[in-house]
Amino acid sequence: MxxxxxxxxxxxxxxxxxxxxxxxxxxxxxxxxxxxxxxxxxxxxxxxxxxxxxxxxxxxxxxGRPASSTVGVWAVLTALICGLFTAALASRVAWETSRPQPDRAEFTAAFAEAFPRHRLGDDVSTARALFVIYGQPLSRESLHSLLLGDGGEYQEGVAAGSAVGPMPTAEAETLATARQRLRNAGWQVYEPTSEVLQTCADPRCDPASQPVETVLVARRGDTVLRATFDDPRTFGSYLGVELQRAAPPAVLPAAVLAGLVGGALAWLVFAWASRRTEDRRRAPVLLGLTLFFWWAPVLLATASLAGHHLDEPHPSWHPLWEWLGQPTLSLFFLVGLAGALILLVTALTPRRDARPLTVSLG
CATH class of the missing domain: 1.10.8 (Helicase, Ruva Protein; domain 3)
Known part of the structure; x- marks a missing residue:
C-alpha cells in the first residue's frame, strides 16, 4: 500500500x-x-x-453500460434538463424579492408622466400578486387549471388602464411627445414597433385599411411601461398602458447556482440509476420517453419565444420557466416526471446479478 x-x-x-x-x-x-x-x-x-x-x-x-456508445449523451441531456428545471424553480423563488406590482397611484402617475393631455379611464386594474392566473393569485383551487390545460394563463401581474375620449393629438405626435417626456423623466425608452393586424381575411380587402398596432416600451429601475396604440374603431380605445415589475437582480444568480447544482446532482443520480438498471431492457426505452416529454416543450417554447423577442424589445425577458414550456405544457412535464419516478423505483429494486465494474483509462 x-x-x-x-x-x-x-x-x-x-x-x-x-x-x-x-x-x-x-x-x-x-x-x-x-x-x-x-x-x-x-x-x-x-x-x-x-x-x-x-x-x-x-x-x-x-x-456503467460499458458496451453503450450513447450513454454519455443521455446523461448530459438528463443533467441539462434537470438543471434547467431546478434553475426555473430557483428563479421563481427569487422573484419573491421583487417589489409588489404597481398600485393604482403609481400607475396613474406614470400615465400622467407620459401622456399628460390624455384622459385615463376609470377602469384601471391592478395585480393582486406578482404572478396571477386568470387575474387571481395562485391557490389550491387554481392548481388544476395551472397543471392540466390552462397553465399559459399563469403570468406576471400588471397594472393596466386605457385612455378614453377623443385623441387630443395625432398618434405620431403623441408617440414622439411620450418618448421625449419619458426620457426626460429618467426612463430608458426603446424603439417603437408597429404591426399590421390582419382583421380581414378576404383577399379583396385593402391592406392600407387594416389597423396598425404600435407598441412603445420603456424601463426605469425595476418598472417596465408598455403603451399600445390601437385603432379605436377596432378596439374601442386608442391607447392602452401596462405597468409591471422587471425581474429582480436575485433571479439570475439564483438560477445559475441552482442550475449548476441541480444538473450535477441529476448527473450523479442518472449514473447511479444507469448502473443499477444495466440488466433492465426497458430502462432505455423509458428514459427516452421521459426525455422526450421533458425536452419537446423546451424546443417548442424556445423557438416561439426567440422569434417573439426578436420582433419587439424586452427590457425584462420572459421568466425562465416559460422558455421551458411551463406551465403551459405542464402535462408533458408530469408525464415525464412519472417516467422518471418509475425509473428510480426500478433502480431501487435488487438487480439479478452483480457484475463487476470495468473501465479503461484510455
Missing part, C-alpha cells in the same frame, strides 16, 4: 473519487499502485493529461 504521507498518492486518491465507491473498493489500491509505479521520480502532482484521463474515466465508469 502506498504511504499515506506521499503527496502524489494523496492527489491521486482525490482524483480517484471520480470513480464509483464499489470500483474504488475493488480496484482502487491496484489502480493507485499502477499510477505511482508509472510516475517519474520526484513527481509530486499528477500531470494535466493524467488528471483529465482519471476524471473522464471515472465519470464514464459511473455511468
Amino acid at each position: 502506498p504511504p499515506t504521507g506521499d503527496p502524489l498518492a494523496r492527489r491521486y486518491r482525490r482524483l480517484l473519487l471520480a470513480y464509483p465507491r464499489a470500483y474504488r473498493r475493488e480496484r482502487g489500491e491496484e489502480l493507485l499502485g499502477l499510477l505511482l509505479d508509472g510516475a517519474p521520480a520526484g513527481q509530486t502532482r499528477p500531470s494535466l493529461r493524467e488528471t483529465a484521463d482519471l476524471i473522464r474515466g471515472g465519470l464514464r465508469c459511473r455511468l
Whole structure:
C-alpha cells in the first residue's frame, strides 16, 4: 500500500473519487499502485493529461453500460434538463424579492408622466400578486387549471388602464411627445414597433385599411411601461398602458447556482440509476420517453419565444420557466416526471446479478 504521507498518492486518491465507491473498493489500491509505479521520480502532482484521463474515466465508469456508445449523451441531456428545471424553480423563488406590482397611484402617475393631455379611464386594474392566473393569485383551487390545460394563463401581474375620449393629438405626435417626456423623466425608452393586424381575411380587402398596432416600451429601475396604440374603431380605445415589475437582480444568480447544482446532482443520480438498471431492457426505452416529454416543450417554447423577442424589445425577458414550456405544457412535464419516478423505483429494486465494474483509462 502506498504511504499515506506521499503527496502524489494523496492527489491521486482525490482524483480517484471520480470513480464509483464499489470500483474504488475493488480496484482502487491496484489502480493507485499502477499510477505511482508509472510516475517519474520526484513527481509530486499528477500531470494535466493524467488528471483529465482519471476524471473522464471515472465519470464514464459511473455511468456503467460499458458496451453503450450513447450513454454519455443521455446523461448530459438528463443533467441539462434537470438543471434547467431546478434553475426555473430557483428563479421563481427569487422573484419573491421583487417589489409588489404597481398600485393604482403609481400607475396613474406614470400615465400622467407620459401622456399628460390624455384622459385615463376609470377602469384601471391592478395585480393582486406578482404572478396571477386568470387575474387571481395562485391557490389550491387554481392548481388544476395551472397543471392540466390552462397553465399559459399563469403570468406576471400588471397594472393596466386605457385612455378614453377623443385623441387630443395625432398618434405620431403623441408617440414622439411620450418618448421625449419619458426620457426626460429618467426612463430608458426603446424603439417603437408597429404591426399590421390582419382583421380581414378576404383577399379583396385593402391592406392600407387594416389597423396598425404600435407598441412603445420603456424601463426605469425595476418598472417596465408598455403603451399600445390601437385603432379605436377596432378596439374601442386608442391607447392602452401596462405597468409591471422587471425581474429582480436575485433571479439570475439564483438560477445559475441552482442550475449548476441541480444538473450535477441529476448527473450523479442518472449514473447511479444507469448502473443499477444495466440488466433492465426497458430502462432505455423509458428514459427516452421521459426525455422526450421533458425536452419537446423546451424546443417548442424556445423557438416561439426567440422569434417573439426578436420582433419587439424586452427590457425584462420572459421568466425562465416559460422558455421551458411551463406551465403551459405542464402535462408533458408530469408525464415525464412519472417516467422518471418509475425509473428510480426500478433502480431501487435488487438487480439479478452483480457484475463487476470495468473501465479503461484510455
